[in-house]
Structure formats: C-alpha cells, structure tokens
Amino acid sequence: MCAAAALALQLWPAHTGSPGPLPPRSKAAPHPVPVTDADSAPVRLRVPALGLTAGVLPLALDAAGSLDVPGFADAAKAGWYALGPRPGRPGPAVFVGHRDAPGNTYLHGRRVGPARLRDGAFARIGRLHPGDRVDVERGDGSRVAFRVTRVDTYPTRRFPTARVYGPTRDAELRLITCGGVVGPDGHWDANVVVSAVAVAGSGGR
Template structure:
C-alpha cells in the first residue's frame, strides 16, 4: 500500500493562496480516489439553468458522474504554519472544500481536495480525477439546496515543486472550480511527486 503525503509538501503555495482566495471572497465571491457506495443525490435529468455565479452557500456533496464519484464534502483550512490541512486519511472516500476560499458557485476559484489513495485505501475518492475529459460535469450540492454544475476545462499534472499557485488560486472574473489530488510518480519514500488538478468553470445551477 502507498503512504500518502501532503498535497502541497512545503506549504508555501497555500500560504500565498490564503491571501489570494480571501481577495476572491471579498470580491464576491487543495489528495486521492474513486467513488462511494452511497445513493447518488443528483438527477441527470434535472434542467441546468445557466448562471454566471451563485450566492454563497457551503457545499456538502460532490458528484462526478463520468468517474462514478458521489461523496460527502468535509472542509479543510490552514494549519498554524499557514499550510493547507490534508483531508482526513480516515475518510478516504470523502473530499474536502478549502473553506478559506470561495464556495463553489461564487465568483472566484473554489478548491476541493481529495485523496487519490491512502495506506489502507488503494483507490480513494479522487483516484480517477486524472481521467476526466473536457466538458464532463462536476456537480456540487450546497446547503441552500442548489447544485452548482461545472464543466471540466482541463486536467493537468504538475510537480509539487512547481505547483502553479497563481493559476490555481488567483482571482478570476467568473465562477471556477479546482479539484486537487496527488499523482505522478511514486518515489522511494512512497510519496507521489506531483499534483493532478482538474480545472472547471460554472455551467449553471439546479434547484431542489
């Protein structure tokens, strides 16, 4: 089994990201995995209403039909050293929203992190994020009853030493989403050397 390492090994990326995402919030708005066995909450037949952005609401569930993900969302923040907390390893089939950034659907770049694997779970919640294709949907259910529906723009892999902080966390003029997990090559220390990042933009919302 592999031993999971922190998504952003040295922490400098998220120290800066905290300021960037805070700016995005004021303007109006970071893992490894497969799927859970719980019943899916989203209905593919539900009409998506095009919108540019949605009012803030805490996300509580993520659904990615193309890779069979339907998972509860927890939250992560920054630790005392200014480094993004790693999603709990005892909940490998759950993902975590970065709560110091925008909520998914708000204007700005929201971030959700999830494990690709853990020591006890070889295929965790974001194991197949690397296989996402352009225009496939990511659905984020929120506490206000709405679901923010995003379309994938690209999936990219970066060495952890070259994490693209500006591209991931900078202020944007539209509602965007980043899914962040581990990937690349497994080193001798049993740590992945890269981050896999899915970039997506808001397509619209569903209600009820």
C-alpha cells in the same frame, strides 16, 4: 500516498492563505471548521463520468499553514477550502482529496496483517476530460453544475500557484490530488489539477 496542501501565496484576502502543491502528508487528523451561511456551503460532490459521489468536509489551514485534507478515516470524502470562494460564486472553489490512503485488514475488530493501500475519493480524477460535468450540492439542497475545461499534472516543485488559485471573474472549480510517480521517499512527485467553470443557469450566485 496523498498529502495536505501547503500555504504558498496570498491570493485571497489577507486573512486567508491560498494553498499550494501537495507536500508530504501529515498524520494528524484535520478538524472540520464551522461555516457561516451553511445554506451556500458545499455538502456533496458528484462526478457522473467517474461514478463518484463524495461528502464534503469544510477545512482550513493547520498550525503549519498547510491546507488540511480529510483524514485517512475519511479518505472517501473531499476537503473544501472553506476560507476561499464558495462554489457558484466568483473565484476558484478549491477541493482536495486523497488519491490513495492506507487501509487495514481487520478480524473480529482487531487489525491483522500489514496495512494496504486503498483508493481515495480523488483516485481517478486524472481520467476526466474537458466537457465532463462536476456537480456540487449545497446545504440548501441546490446544485451548481461545472464543466471541466482542463486536466493538468504539475511537478510539485514547479506548481503554478497563481494559475491554479488566482482570482477569476467567473465561478470556477479546482479538484486537486497527488499525481506523477512515487519517489524513493514514498511520496507522489506531482499534483493533478482539474479545472472547471460553472454552467450558466445552474445555480451560481
């Protein structure tokens, strides 16, 4: 099952941390953070090649310095790191989401049977290819289109923080989820990172 992303390296202004690989998840539900200039904040993520449409939760860091991800009740949503760049502006806008999440079977409002795994919003992002499109809808209804440039899987212990989160001249996008294989501890041992760049004239600012 997927996890929250931990603070690893200061790459943005000093008051903001940049997240690192996705370590074992916390069971605590995250709290969406208020955003200024809601018109430019992302509200929806679309990936046509996967048939994916996901709402967006603006999230920050938890008390342990880890980047929150949507809680399991919101596993169909993507979490946006609201302390980093906004989609369409210079730098990598970071979105994280669950690959899978526990689900329960209910009967007449009561849980019956053991929990089962279900797909999260980012269950299939590892299937994307360079050239595929990712659209981000902002609060004012405008959209920024991104073109996938690479899809990588990195072992958690060798996560290239600077490459993934480092400043960029252009508007870029990072979609991150768990990957690799599930180890004896029940956690994935790697991260899938989809990188994309804004399409010229698509609404970037």
